[in-house]
Amino acid sequence: MKERRFVRELVESKHRILMLSFVVGFVFLLLLIRLWHLQILNADDYQAMSENNRLRFVPVAASRGTIMDRTGAILVSNRPSFSLAVIPQEAKDREAILTLLSGLLGLDRADMAERWEKNEGRAKYYPIVLASNITRDQVEIIEENHFRLPGIEVEMKPVREYTSHQLAAHLLGYIGEISEKEMVLPGFDEYNPGDYIGKNGIERALEKELHGNDGGRQLEVDARGRVLRTVSESFPTVGNSVVLTIDGAIQKQAEKAFGEQAGAAVAMDVRTGEILAFVSNPGFDPSLFSGKLPADIWKGYLEDKRHPLENKALSGQYPPGSTYKMITALAGLQDNTINESSTVNCTGSYDLGSSTFKCWNKKGHGSTNLRKSLRESCDVFYYQLGEKLGVDKLAAAARSFRLGAPLGVELLNERSGLIPTAEWKLKRFGKRWYHGETLPVSIGQGAVLLTPIQLASMISTVANEGTIYRPHLVKKIVDADGKTIKETAPEILGITSFSKESYRAVKQGLFAVVNEPGGTGAAARQYDVKVAGKTGTSQVVKLHDSKMGTPYQYRDHALFVAFAPFDDPEIAVAVIVEHGEHGGTSAAPIAGRIIRAYLDGKKAPRKNMGGISSDDDDDENSDDEKESPTMKKNAVDGAAIHD
Amino acid sequence: MIDRRLILNIDWVLLGLAVAVCLLGILNIYSATTPYKVVGMAYYTKQCYWMLAGITISLVICSLDYHVLENFSYWLYGFLVLLLLAVLVIGKRSMGATRWLHLGFFNIQPSELMKLVIIVTFARFFNNFQSVGGLTVKEVLLPLTLLFLPAALIMKQPDLGTAALVIFIALSMILYVGLRWSTILTFIGVTIPMAFISWSYLLRPYQKNRVLDFLDPERSKLGSGYHIIQSKIAVGSGGFWGKGFIKGTQSQLRFLPEQHTDFAFSVFAEEWGFVGCLFLIILYISLVLWGLNIARRCNDRFGGLLAVGVTAMLFWHIVINMGMVTGLFPVVGVPLPFFSYGGTSMITSMVGIGLLQNISMRRFMF
Structure with missing residues (x-):
């Protein structure tokens, strides 16, 4: 009796395997139909979309938090600074653009070329910073010649201002562009080349608090780089401020x-x-360090027997x-x-x-x-x-x-x-x-x-x-x-x-x-x-x-x-x-x-x-x-x- | 010791199909990670090592008779439930969810192991369970309780994808055992109000968002809806012949999210087109049907149940992942077995292959 039941079970389950196989075949067929639908029936539409998929991300740097002393007096705050950036997918003729830029603005061509090459592995719609801290005059020249410089943009970033000059320079520290070594540090995966981070002192130690969250705009642009619409926008959040115990x-x-x-x-x-x-x-002047430090000042710091940078x-x-x-x-x-x-x-x-x-x-x-x-x-x-x-x-x-x-x-x-x-x-x-x-x-x-x-x-x-x-x-x-x-x-x-x-x-x-x-x-x-x-x-x-x-x-x-x-x-x-x-x-x-x-x-x-x-x-x-x-x-x- | 006859009986079709998908996967990972900034060993190299490790583990599993598992199954189940509880208490928080357990020398993801353990547990349960004409509602209550406990713990982590997989695997096995029509109807009658309750009270906001994004991808262009749109553009723009190896614009310009892991298939679909997809899907169909065939040929109930469970695990991974990538299902973070980058997925899948191999090899030795 028990034997017969067992055999019946076995036969029944083999029968059900057949049923399951049909179900499997049917589900895969549905997947294939879906692929047919996407890849054959609507392929043209999607191909057009992928070609026009020129979503461009324009980062908007967050304003860095301020640093205050214990009474609330401001020690470090921000002022706007401009930098020159390129969007690689729109700047096709690199050599011509670099030549033009260095001619118009008097910027170092080799330096810009090096920055460009270094960041080439990244998404082509993501701007690469070619020069930081450019002057307002240079900004104007770029705007005037915008049509000759496809893919070139001016980005406004807030820059650090040390309200009391050299006061507590070592303690406050300074900020600078993130280095390649720093980018691979734990906790820095969110950062992009060209971002400014604290290098030293409080600026470095409390980087995570001060930095804020960078925002950005996702733009859809056409083949010529003209902005069609803003797909989405996220606003930067200002970094937190640090109140020091210092008086x-x-x-x-x-x-x-x-x-x-x-x-x-x-x-x-x-x-x-x-x-x-x-x-x-x-002390030293921390504001000098966020831009390019003039060589003579650098040399002066290094040769001073009193070691001002230490x-x-x-x-x-x-x-x-x-x-x-x-x-x-x-x-x-x-x-x-x-x-x-x-x-x-x-x-x-x-x-x-x-x-x-x-x-x-x-x-x-x-x-x-x-x-x-x-x-x-x-x-x-x-x-x-x-x-x-x-x-x-x-x-x-x-x-x-x-x-x-x-x-x-x-x-x-x-x-x-x-x-x-x-x-x-x-x-x-x-x-x-x-x-x-x-x-x-x-x-x-x-x-x-x-x-x-x-x-x-x-x-x-x-x-x-x-x-x-x-x-x-x-x-x-x-x-x-x-x-x-x-x-x-x-x-x-x-x-x-x-x-x-x-x-x-x-x-x-x-x-x-x-x-x-x-x-x-x-x-x-x-x-x-x-x-x-x-x-x-x-x-x-x-x-x-x-x-x-x-x-x-x-x-x-x-x-x-x-x-x-x-x-x-x-x-x-x-x-x-x-x-x-x-x-x-x-x-x-x-x-x-x-x-x-x-x-x-x-x-x-x-x-x-x-x-x-x-x-x-x-x-x-x-x-x-x-x-x-x-x-x-x-x-x-x-x-x-x-x- | 290992019987010589066993080696002669290695199921080359099974191993061949799995390795073929792995190799396609490695090729695809090579392309998908070309635009990445890589520190250390390249992703495709690591995936090669994972594949070799997986094959080794599957061979080790073959050498032990799977009937041993029957004795351990409830112990395994109990142990895993304890681990899942431990994860909730002391697990490491990463990516907004607690999934990993740190054991000092290595880290484990108990929810991943649960997929395999639920198979073994159900196989043991139904092996000792005689029912004629399908399971009644009463008979199905105990296995559902066994399922509910780990599924709820995984859901709590929260890991919706894995919880869904564990449930689907278990339900597939119940279907294989057979249900009465009355049971099926009761089940439907209970599920619909349950779904309503879980939508209102249990699902996390991000999970709800994913479902809503799926129903209306235009809802959020930058969030998870953005992923589905970009993935559909990638798959669709591949057309019949594809754009060619490392020539997919969607992947090379990094419009795709997680393109070497969960969205690896959309990279493949873009670069190899419908033809490539057809080829990959044929490999997968063959693999799944072969798994069922192993279950059919197996002459003991425990082995049959085990084989159906493992096959169901592979099947659901494939279907959910491909459905997600082509915009049929919400984004739940389920990898494509043997194809997506990742050690955990590779090892789990290869353990499954090892079990199938084990059953296939011993079919004459009952």
Whole structure:
């Protein structure tokens, strides 16, 4: 019975296969009829359509978002700029057109030919940019000769305008045409050759926010390129605006304070990690970079010994010198190797084995406790402490401050600095760590390297007694209607492992540096608010005695880190003057001026005046007046300053 | 181990047809990607590797007796449903839909595997199921539930094309088993109101747009309607003889969307014309009919069901893709088996060929 049923099933299913085969045949027949209908009955119509299918896409670049400082003052905005483009499918005679263009406009023929060839693989209706930034006169010549230049078009694109010229050039960065290398980067597939993207600084780091969405018009044109109709149009969306944490007024004062000197400064809000000023000096003119940079200016930048194109605040790595003593001190206090009253007798040098380690003061500091060691920056005190602690304990203290790794500021290519350990040396050089090498590390020399951002974070963390905030530059992102899209909340990266008591002991020393006789940082003193800080000198080359005759590139770097007000810290500043020789004389005054600018801004809150004024003459006078009380005070013990 | 007799029994017609379509596909990908800016290995080279990998996998599958699958089928089904759930929870978002699951060393698309697993599951189910005179409504409820669960999960991703394919494959197998007229009528009675509900509540806006674009391509000239119009122009302008290899203006000027993957057939139709299409369709008809022939010759029910399922999978891919390219169906993103560029589609199709081969080779050894 079951067998018979099974056989019946089998026979039935074979029968159904036959049915299915018919269905399959029928469906394919329908497909063939459809193809017959398209390819034979209506072939002529479709052939005509494909021949006239000259849909042309005219891109309309989105207006890039603006960049503002924390008060809403505009730092970067846009102005219109014109570029020359060709639509390959309509420009049949390339050679003739190029010759005509270079004749009429005086543009470089080879350059245009190269751009044309490079983009030939793309859709033939898509415009290729032959020359950017052409003048209004050139635009007019093109329009007059339009009939002789089939397929040639003028495109209007908004171009960046740096409202305050060179202000914060490294921070803001510049834009330029996308390169072939950048086009294959992840996230850049939507971009087309000729598009402008941020190359550097905030312009690059926040490219996705600032760029906006390019729009375009899909046009149907006839065989001669005449526009028949607009098939569709999508409007560009303006990029979002970026509000920085930077205060334009502080930034301006900070840059002015550097004058001709090379260096970097970072000012940070101790309570949030907001960066208030971000200086790398000397600057450059970012607007020059979006067009073709004149060769002589380029050469000038490259040959300048002060390296104006380098973002020193972000990627400069310097030995922190004596500013690092606060880390060594904290490590010692934490470890109970020292306490506030431990003293060391400084005789001007310290012998370890066969080596002699010198204090900067050859006469010696005599009996020195923690406070004095910071105030007068005694090296011997830290040599002895460092020797007792060992390099790995010093490194642990630095790591507790998150030094030795990028802190996560928004800009690309943040460097990590270097905190040496025994293990690091073994890996790097294959040699074990010698005890004597710990001594220079304890005073921030040797292999220790920090970036200016790390220096600022370090002093800020000391100021707030242990909280490490992520230093950040972007306050918020605002859309075209002024609505806030994203706002950066203060982010705590970590809490250091040191006790409040240890911090207070160290901070007392830092107070003495600025405010007590014999302190090395008196130049940062303010008449109304208590400032605390630490000087530093970082050796560029070892052993050079005749300081008078040292050539520029071999002179020591000068450092100063500070915070204020002492009792309830708000601002932390790190300043490095390259080859500035003495922290107390060249870096401390700059830090003082930055703190001054911050305090003045607090007293008279600025309103958004639409831009940071760049007419310097008026400002200069008033600035000098404001600063005079500080300067006079500083002059009193200025002579005694030495690091 | 592999029986020598099996090697002698390799179904050369089946393999030959699949490879022939693959080679035509590679030729066509070469033309379709000429206007592309390519970084790294060329698309047609990669497709060659995919083909070789696919053939190897299909040969590996031949060497294992397909009856083994019967024991695993429900486990496979359960595992796949779990994977589909995992995709919804942790899958990677790409192209506005969550389809991929990252396993560290490689990525899988469980919805693609589901096409094969539903075949195995249904084959197992109906193999143990005796019905006389066709399935009743009651008998069809359990398999429909088995189908509904993965189909709903795939729809949720959302991947309308694959969900439709899984459903079509399963329904084809049910038709093969046979239905009573009363069942068919009930089914129609339920489907129509269901369609109404899903239109009003379930379909995503972009899916609705695609359907509306299909019904009225003029609706959006730049969106998906634009794709259909450009594809129809490409196919139609090919005419009887075609424009010639790498001479299709629609493809070379890049008016076509995804012209190396889902719209590969419109490139082919433009360049090789009606003659070329006829040739390709004859290859496909032969392949599908041969698949059914394997099912017919197979003397056990499980094998027959499996063969019908795999053939249905190939058939529906072909019909939906060609229908889409010629403007008969909405744009749903279904590739043309062996012909469109893409590793996933190639491997799935070749696994299907491996299963058919397996059944074909063992027809005398029941």
